[in-house]
Amino acid sequence: ETGVTQTPRHLVMGMTNKKSLKCEQHLGHNAMYWYKQSAKKPLELMFVYSLEERVENNSVPSRFSPECPNSSHLFLHLHTLQPEDSALYLCASSPVVASSYEQYFGPGTRLTVT
């Protein structure tokens, strides 16, 4: 596979469930990101990892817990979510965390919390 892949593509979960989103990049990049895209809102950066270390956490509630075991994989663990957390969750990667580099996005996981 090439580029950035995400699984699952669609997820429906109840508020008491625990689930995880997975992202994998095959580009040899060192930086990975989680974004949230809600209807009628701009993409919101959630977390940034550089060389497997978290360098940015944009005041995201603790019910979202990221994990980056290596530079190719990124997870987002979900626990006791709220209906307003329903959104498209996008993973992205870039060669390094730097201003001029393009970010490559995965296809996203469309999450519905019931």
Add this chain to the structure above:
Amino acid sequence: RKEVEQDPGPFNVPEGATVAFNCTYSNSASQSFFWYRQDCRKEPKLLMSVYSSGNEDGRFTAQLNRASQYISLLIRDSKLSDSATYLCVVNLYSGAGSYQLTFGKGTKLSVIP
């Protein structure tokens, strides 16, 4: 004031038309600027970076005015395949070796036959 502001549209234009999108950003310390394209129910993809001197890629021309904190995208000879949402994106150094991309809400373009 919103960090990155765009006219949401929609812009409905006939094939062959020229269309321009504008974007303003609030943080004067922003360092890099981009236009991304997002097709319906797909992920964003980089369309082009934006440089102070202005840059062109085929039918697409991007301009940056740092003094006015304003970015533009011009599409000439619109094609049906140009129909998408165009996202204005600004990159800002946020400290501790970290940069943050800030996205506008996007401008929706529909090119009509």
